[in-house]
Every structure is written in structure tokens, then in C-alpha cells.
Amino acid sequence: MGSKASSKGKTATAATGIVLPADCRLGALDTLAPQLREAADGSAATLDGAAVEKVDGAAMQLLVAFRRAALAAGGSVAWAGASDVLHEAASLLGLGAELDLPAVRSA
Amino acid sequence: MAKILAVDDSASMRGMVAFTLRGAGHEVSEAENGQLALDQAKGGKYDLVLADVNMPVMDGISMVRELRTLPEYKGVPILMLTTESHTDKKMEGKAAGATGWLVKPFDPEQLLATVNRVLG
Amino acid sequence: MANVSMAQFHQVFFEESLEGLDNMETALLALDEGGDKELVHTIFRAAHSIKGGAATFGFPEMSAFTHEAESLLDELRDGRRPIDKPIIELLLRSVDCLRGMFARAQAGQPLNDEAAEALRGELAAAMGREATTEVKARRSGDRADAWTVRFRPHPGMAASGNDPLRLMRELKALGEMKVTADLDKLPALDKLEPGECHIGWTIELRGQVKRDTIKGVFDWVEDECDLSIEPLHVVAPPAAAEAPKAAVADVATARAAREGAPAASAESSSVRVSIDKIDSMIDLVGELVITQSMLDQFRENFDIAKLAMLQEGLTQLARHTRELQESVMGIRMLPIGSVFNRFPRLVRDLSAKLGKNVRLDMHGEHTELDKTVLEKIGDPLVHLVRNAIDHGLEMPDKRRAAGKVEQGTLRLEAFHRGGSIVVEVADDGAGLNREAIVAKAVQRGLISSGEGMSDEAVAELIFQPGFSTAAVTTDLSGRGVGMDVVRRNVSDLGGSVTIRSTPGKGSVFTIVLPLTLAIIDGLSAAVGEESYIVPLVSIVESVQLKTEAIRSVAGGGELFRFRGEYLPVIRLHEVFGCAGAVRKIEDGLMIVVEGEGTRVGLFVDGLNGQQQAVVKSLEANYRRVQGVSGATILADGSVALIVDIAGLVRLQSRRKAA
Numbered sequence: 048m049g050s051k052a053s054s055k056g057k058t059a060t061a062a063t064g065i066v067l068p069a070d071c072r073l074g075a076l077d078t079l080a081p082q083l084r085e086a087a088d089g090s091a092a093t094l095d096g097a098a099v100e101k102v103d104g105a106a107m108q109l110l111v112a113f114r115r116a117a118l119a120a121g122g123s124v125a126w127a128g129a130s131d132v133l134h135e136a137a138s139l140l141g142l143g144a145e146l147d148l149p150a151v152r153s154a
Numbered sequence: 155m156a157k158i159l160a161v162d163d164s165a166s167m168r169g170m171v172a173f174t175l176r177g178a179g180h181e182v183s184e185a186e187n188g189q190l191a192l193d194q195a196k197g198g199k200y201d202l203v204l205a206d207v208n209m210p211v212m213d214g215i216s217m218v219r220e221l222r223t224l225p226e227y228k229g230v231p232i233l234m235l236t237t238e239s240h241t242d243k244k245m246e247g248k249a250a251g252a253t254g255w256l257v258k259p260f261d262p263e264q265l266l267a268t269v270n271r272v273l274g
Numbered sequence: 275m276a277n278v279s280m281a282q283f284h285q286v287f288f289e290e291s292l293e294g295l296d297n298m299e300t301a302l303l304a305l306d307e308g309g310d311k312e313l314v315h316t317i318f319r320a321a322h323s324i325k326g327g328a329a330t331f332g333f334p335e336m337s338a339f340t341h342e343a344e345s346l347l348d349e350l351r352d353g354r355r356p357i358d359k360p361i362i363e364l365l366l367r368s369v370d371c372l373r374g375m376f377a378r379a380q381a382g383q384p385l386n387d388e389a390a391e392a393l394r395g396e397l398a399a400a401m402g403r404e405a406t407t408e409v410k411a412r413r414s415g416d417r418a419d420a421w422t423v424r425f426r427p428h429p430g431m432a433a434s435g436n437d438p439l440r441l442m443r444e445l446k447a448l449g450e451m452k453v454t455a456d457l458d459k460l461p462a463l464d465k466l467e468p469g470e471c472h473i474g475w476t477i478e479l480r481g482q483v484k485r486d487t488i489k490g491v492f493d494w495v496e497d498e499c500d501l502s503i504e505p506l507h508v509v510a511p512p513a514a515a516e517a518p519k520a521a522v523a524d525v526a527t528a529r530a531a532r533e534g535a536p537a538a539s540a541e542s543s544s545v546r547v548s549i550d551k552i553d554s555m556i557d558l559v560g561e562l563v564i565t566q567s568m569l570d571q572f573r574e575n576f577d578i579a580k581l582a583m584l585q586e587g588l589t590q591l592a593r594h595t596r597e598l599q600e601s602v603m604g605i606r607m608l609p610i611g612s613v614f615n616r617f618p619r620l621v622r623d624l625s626a627k628l629g630k631n632v633r634l635d636m637h638g639e640h641t642e643l644d645k646t647v648l649e650k651i652g653d654p655l656v657h658l659v660r661n662a663i664d665h666g667l668e669m670p671d672k673r674r675a676a677g678k679v680e681q682g683t684l685r686l687e688a689f690h691r692g693g694s695i696v697v698e699v700a701d702d703g704a705g706l707n708r709e710a711i712v713a714k715a716v717q718r719g720l721i722s723s724g725e726g727m728s729d730e731a732v733a734e735l736i737f738q739p740g741f742s743t744a745a746v747t748t749d750l751s752g753r754g755v756g757m758d759v760v761r762r763n764v765s766d767l768g769g770s771v772t773i774r775s776t777p778g779k780g781s782v783f784t785i786v787l788p789l790t791l792a793i794i795d796g797l798s799a800a801v802g803e804e805s806y807i808v809p810l811v812s813i814v815e816s817v818q819l820k821t822e823a824i825r826s827v828a829g830g831g832e833l834f835r836f837r838g839e840y841l842p843v844i845r846l847h848e849v850f851g852c853a854g855a856v857r858k859i860e861d862g863l864m865i866v867v868e869g870e871g872t873r874v875g876l877f878v879d880g881l882n883g884q885q886q887a888v889v890k891s892l893e894a895n896y897r898r899v900q901g902v903s904g905a906t907i908l909a910d911g912s913v914a915l916i917v918d919i920a921g922l923v924r925l926q927s928r929r930k931a932a
Binding site for chain 2: 103105
């Protein structure tokens with residue numbers, strides 16, 4: 048509902064930037080999942096999680112699956128930013144290493 | 155603060171729930187049966203729904219079942235307000251898609267604790 | 275703080291619960307008559323609500339009692355136990371017992387008495403066990419200072435709103451946590467359904483935590499995940515007594531909370547209004563606002579071409595205002611059914627006790643009465659109903675001997691008549707026994723003999739103070755309470771009670787009650803300089819008569835012939851002493867009205883037209899006036915009196931008798 052997710056589409060450098068919505072929970076995943084599937088095409092993807100205020104296990108799981116798929120396709124995933132909420136969630140779910148969040152702070 | 159829908163055919167119970175939650179700064183709407191709650195839920199997205207089980211017109215369990223068919227209520231917490239003597243109702247509620255339950259009787263503190271628990 | 279906030283809901287809880295008990299009783303009685311088994315659900319729901327509310331609002335005794343009733347109802351509902359007379363009887367007594375508990379709760383008295391305890395035992399015995407004590411000792415969990423929790427949600431867990439992240443957060447609150455995610459079962463991105471859970475976790479939790487506490491985190495998802503909780507290090511077994519003690523303390527706290535909440539006994543009066551009524555008022559207000567803004571535009575620029583629009587707008591405004599007024603008045607109006615509800619039970623119990631066979635026939639339950647009137651009419655009605663069963667209806671053998679059906683009929687009916695509500699209690703019994711009444715009245719010194727007294731006058735005797743006393747009433751009709759009290763109660767409400775009795779055929783008690791605050795439809799009639807409102811419903815017809823059509827009778831009365839019967843003429847100008855009124859019959863108008871079953875002709879100058887009148891009580895603002903039920907304010911600001919037809923008829927018959 049009213050998610051701030053905006054697909055920037057592919058840029059000239061063949062990198063894909065995906066901005067995660069502020070409310071990044073189950074209700075937002077029907078919009079987010081297709082974007083991620085499209086981005087896991089072996090290109091260099093950038094995830095911007097700086098605006099995430101709410102997140103849940105389902106969203107974190109989707110991000111893990113995305114990262115695995117992107118890497119398997121020979122692409123890369125970089126974080127343009129990750130909010131505290133995202134860090135906390137990754138830590139609680141034991142997914143910090145798997146998601147390779149920017150190690151700005153120790154959770 | 156969260157938008158909460160309180161559903162109970164008992165005005166006193168509904169009043170107590172709404173009063174307590176409003177006191178904690180939440181925005182609370184009330185409905186006196188499942189059908190009215192459903193109509194209301196369609197009109198605006200709630201972060202949490204608290205519903206009695208036994209209600210006329212449409213009971214809480216049917217309401218949960220209906221609510222879960224709406225895409226905007228995917229994963230939204232719905233708690234059943236139930237009494238301990240009816241474990242089968244808890245399970246029926248869960249099977250219909252309820253998140254959990256709050257066992258009557260509960261006092262305002264317990265209510266708030268549970269609500270805070272699901273709202274995270 | 276919590277206590278204060280709870281107390282404010284006590285009154286609402288009492289009201290809704292008493293209503294629930296009424297519904298239970300009605301449904302139980304219907305079941306008794308072989309009603310639909312579905313009624314058990316209604317009864318169960320009512321009991322269930324009361325139980326939940328009682329526990330929440332700090333009435334554990336009430337909750338415990340209802341718990342037993344509810345369990346029994348549950349067995350009936352599931353068909354585990356047949357619904358038979360003794361069970362219904364037991365449940366009816368439980369309803370009574372709960373009513374008693376509510377009365378004590380409202381009065382701030384201790385809820386339980388021996389009868390309640392005994393009945394609770396009976397309920398349990400009916401289910402073949404002893405009464406349960408709600409205080410349950412929780413199974414105490416093992417203690418350890420470190421745990422390994424293995425948690426794997428089933429795919430559908432998140433869809434029910436149980437977010438694994440939330441569960442982890444709750445666990446984290448219990449102690450130091452090390453989490454390992456198991457991603458082996460995570461599908462590939464294109465196969466992943468985002469709403470499903472496919473990750474499992476192994477959590478090492480360090481802290482002085484009980485197993486049950488950890489289990490509590492997962493209590494909602496027990497069936498939606500695989501869960502194991504293993505201690506890393508086991509510590510000494512826990513002290514066992516802890517949990518029950520806490521439960522006892524809870525009961526004590528609840529009691530203290532109740533006793534510390536005087537608000538429960540300070541009864542505040544409230545009216546429950548149906549949402550429909552409120553919605554229609556909101557709609558009307560909306561319409562009013564629209565009309566008002568429509569009219570507003572004429573303020574700035576009005577020219578004569580818009581006159582029709584202005585008139586249209588004003589008409590609308592008038593209509594909406596009237597409708598809104600009616601709706602607002604209607605808030606205080608409640609159906610008399612809530613009073614009638616108690617009678618099926620009363621009639622059933624009483625006739626069983628007396629060995630009489632009585633059928634109760636109720637009509638007009640939806641007739642609405644002012645809340646204040648409604649609250650006070652119950653006792654007089656109960657008295658009349660008891661009286662009818664006790665004294666009016668005969669024993670079956672006596673009825674048979676008299677050539678009647680064995681089953682007596684008691685009719686309870688409410689309806690509108692004029693600006694009033696009429697409630698009739700009628701039986702097809704033996705009727706008043708003239709000789710017995712006269713004998714008793716003589717014995718009581720009310721009259722010296724019955725000679726020359728009309729049947730009506732004899733019937734009136736039963737309403738005399740001192741006619742019935744404790745010595746002559748049976749315990750069923752209420753000790754020492756006579757018809758005089760009924761009449762006084764009703765007249766306190768501005769109403770009247772009359773009796774019509776036919777020997778061998780039965781008696782009809784008629785209570786006429788005012789619709790306080792009501793709006794009535796009336797015809798405005800001119801009499802001299804003044805206007806009077808004649809309630810439309812009392813009007814039969816208005817006729818213009820020739821002077822020759824009037825016959826004078828001895829004693830100064832006048833009669834005219836109307837549809838084959840002679841009706842007395844009441845000249846309103848005479849009754850109310852109006853100057854300048856029309857006196858010649860053919861120059862005025864005769865309005866034929868009916869009141870208390872009698873028709874009379876009201877002679878007025880003429881009619882001004884139909885009009886809605888908001889009834890203002892004369893009593894409240896001035897004093898009671900014979901023949902007038904109230905006053906209203908006319909459009910021009912002048913006051914018009916509302917004619918009380920029944921009162922005028924009584925006035926007329928008294929004059930005739932004199």
C-alpha cells in the first residue's frame with residue numbers, strides 16, 4: 048500500500064538500482080519481488096535500504112533469495128545504504144553475513 | 155502510533171479496549187460485529203485488528219477468513235479475543251488466519267503488552 | 275488508574291448483560307415450547323459474553339458461575355446432552371441467579387450468596403462433576419541458564435500475521451542470543467512465494483529463563499512451526515507453589531479493584547440507541563446543511579425570479595427540521611418489548627404454581643415508549659398480570675364446567691391511541707364478581723351498600739385505597755399491594771387505568787400512558803379567540819349539523835345521532851370557558867372523536883387545519899388541567915392546548931353520573 052518503492056530501471060552502465068520502501072513488509076513484496084527478479088539478471092545491482100522503517104522476516108528472506116540469485120547469475124549486489132532497522136533485522140535473523148550489509152555499525 | 159480496529163459485540167468490552175489503546179496513543183476504530191468490521195477494514199488499512207469470537211451477524215472467525223482474502227491484509231496481525239475454556243476456538247481462529255489471541259479476562263496492561271508485542 | 279478506567283465501563287457492562295440475560299430467558303422459554311435448537315447458540319453467546327465481561331471487569335464470582343452455565347450450554351450445543359425440561363429449568367434459575375448477582379454488583383454488595391454457590395454446584399452436578407475452580411496452576415517449566423531453541427516455521431506462518439522477526443525480537447528480550455539461519459530449504463528467487471517462510475533458525479539463548487517463558491513466545495504458532503527447546507545446562511528444580519499463589523493474588527486484586535470503585539453503584543442513566551437511528555439523524559443533519567447553504571445564496575443576490583426556488587428551499591428546510599426533531603425525540607423511545615419480555619417466564623411459573631393452564635398472547639412489542647415511562651411501567655404491569663392469573667382466570671375444571679376451553683388466555687397488548695400509548699392486560703376468565711366486591715367494600719367500610727351502583731362504579735371500587743390488604747390477597751398477587759397502588763403508579767406517569775369486565779367472559783385492564791416529549795399529529799380547531807389541538811388519531815369524522823339534529827335531554831345534556839347511535843355533545847367553549855365562541859350548532863362544526871372506547875362530539879367553531887404539535891407538558895410548566903393533555907406552540911408563537919379526549923370523555927361521563 049502506497050509504498051515508496053520506485054523502480055529506476057536500468058541505467059546506462061547496466062547497473063540496476065532498487066530502492067527499498069519505507070514499509071518493507073509482506074504487503075509491499077508483491078511489488079518488490081518482480082523488481083528483484085528482473086534485477087537478478089547478472090548485472091550489477093544496487094540496493095538502497097536507507098529509507099526502510101519497517102521490515103519483516105518475509106522481506107529479509109526475499110532479499111537473501113535475491114542476493115543468492117544475483118550472484119549465481121554472475122552479477123553483483125551492492126548496498127547504497129541500509130537503515131538501522133535493516134541492520135537490526137539482519138542481526139536478529141542471523142542473516143547479517145548472508146546479506147553482506149555494509150558494516151557501518153556492529154549490531 | 156498504529157491504526158487499530160476493535161471488534162466486539164459487547165459495548166463494554168469494546169469500550170475498554172478502545173479506551174486503553176487510545177490512552178496509549180493509538181488510533182482506534184470500533185465495530186460491533188464481523189460484517190461491520192469487514193466493511194470498515196476495506197475502507198482503510200489497519201495495522202492491527204482485535205476481534206471477539208462470538209458475535210452476531212458475522213462471528214470473528216468468519217471475519218478473519220474474509221479479511222485474509224484481501225491483499226492489503228496479508229500478514230497484518232489479527233488477534234482473537236477469546237476465553238481460555240475454548241481451545242478449539244483458538245485453533246479454529248488460527249486456521250482461519252488469525253495471528254494469535256488474547257485470553258479474556260485481560261486487563262489494560264495485558265492488552266497493551268500483547269498489542270505492543272504484535273506491533274513490534 | 276486502571277481501576278478508574280475500568281469502572282467507567284461497569285454500567286455499560288451491567289446494561290448489556292441484563293439485556294443478554296433477558297435474551298437468554300426468552301430463548302430458553304422458546305426452547306421449552308419446542309423452539310428451534312439454534313436458540314442454544316443465542317443462549318450460549320449471551321452467557322459467553324457475560325462470562326468474559328465479568329472476568330474482565332473484576333467480578334470473578336460471576337465469571338465462575340457463568341462458566342458452569344456456559345459449559346453446560348456447550349454440551350447442549352454440541353448435542354452431547356439432550357435439551358430437556360429439567361435442564362431448561364436449571365438454566366432459567368441460573369438466569370435469575372445472575373440477575374441477583376448483577377443487582378448486588380450494582381449495589382456494591384458481595385456477589386456470591388449461598389443460593390448462588392448451591393446453584394453453581396447443581397450446574398456442575400448436571401454435568402456429572404464438581405464445580406471447577408477457575409484458578410488453574412500453570413505447569414511450571416524447567417529452569418536452565420542456557421537453551422538451544424530450534425525453530426522452523428511452516429511455510430504459511432507469516433500469512434497469519436506471525437512474523438518470524440517479531441518472534442526473534444521477543445526471544446532477544448529474554449537474554450543473550452546467538453542466531454544461525456538455516457537457508458537450505460530456501461527456494462530459488464523465481465520459485466519463491468514471498469509470503470511463505472522457508473528459513474529455519476537455531477538459537478542459543480543465554481539467561482535465567484524458564485522453558486515455559488520461551489514456549490510462551492511461540493504460543494500462537496505452536497501448530498505452525500517445528501519447535502524444540504533444549505537446555506544447555508540444567509539447574510535445580512523450581513519452587514512449585516509460586517504460580518497458584520499468584521493466581522489467588524489476582525482474585526484478591528480484582529476484588530479490591532471492585533470495592534475500590536464506587537462508580538459501579540452510582541447508577542448513571544443512559545440510553546442505548548440503535549445505529550440506524552443515529553445514522554438517520556446524521557443523514558438529516560447533512561440534508562439540513564445542504565438546504566441551509568442553498569438558502570444562503572439568496573442572502574447575497576435575491577431577485578423575484580428566484581422566489582419559487584426560495585419557497586422550495588424553505589419547504590425542504592421545514593421538512594428536514596421536522597424529521598430531525600422526530601428523530602431526536604425518538605432517541606428516548608424504546609420498545610415496550612423489553613418490559614414484555616419478562617412475562618412469558620412469569621406466566622409460566624405462576625400458572626404452574628397455581629395449577630392453571632394459561633396461554634400468553636402478546637402483541638405490539640415494538641410499540642415505543644419514553645424510557646422513563648418504560649422503566650416505571652414494569653411493576654404495575656406485573657401486578658396486573660399476576661392479578662389476572664391469580665384472580666381472573668379460573669382453574670381448568672371450572673373453565674370446563676363453564677363450557678370454556680381449559681386453557682385460559684392472557685392477552686398483553688400495547689398500541690398507540692391518540693397521543694397516548696395504551697397497554698391492555700386482558701383475560702378470558704370469570705370477570706369481576708360483583709357480589710364479592712360489594713361485600714368486601716362494605717366490610718372495609720368503603721360503601722354502605724351496593725344498591726343502585728352501576729357495574730362501572732362497582733368495578734371502580736377495586737381501585738380504592740384499602741380495598742385489598744395483606745389479609746385478603748394471596749402471596750401471588752403481592753402482599754398488601756392493591757390496585758390502588760397500580761393506579762397511583764400509573765397516574766404518577768400521567769396515565770390512567772380503567773377496567774372493563776364482563777361476567778363469565780373476562781376482564782380488560784387498560785392503561786393509558788402519555789407519550790411524554792412526543793410529537794403528535796393533530797387538527798387545529800378554533801374556539802372563540804383560541805386554538806385547540808385535537809389529536810388526529812382520536813378523530814372519527816367531522817360533521818356539520820343542523821340545529822334540529824340536536825336533542826336536549828334531561829339534566830342539560832345534548833345528544834346527536836351519528837351512524838345509528840346517539841352521542842353526547844361536548845361544547846369545548848363551555849368546558850374551557852372561551853369567550854366569543856360560536857354557539858349555534860349550524861354555524862360551527864362537530865368533531866366526532868373516540869376516547870376510552872366511547873364516542874362523543876366536540877363542538878368547535880371551525881378547523882384551522884392539520885398540524886404537528888410538539889407536546890409540552892402543562893404539568894411541568896403549570897399544573898395538570900382536566901381535559902388537556904399538554905400544550906404546544908403554534909407557528910405564530912401563540913400557545914394552543916392539546917385536548918385530552920379520554921379526559922374529556924371521563925369528564926362527560928362524570929357529569930352524566932352526577
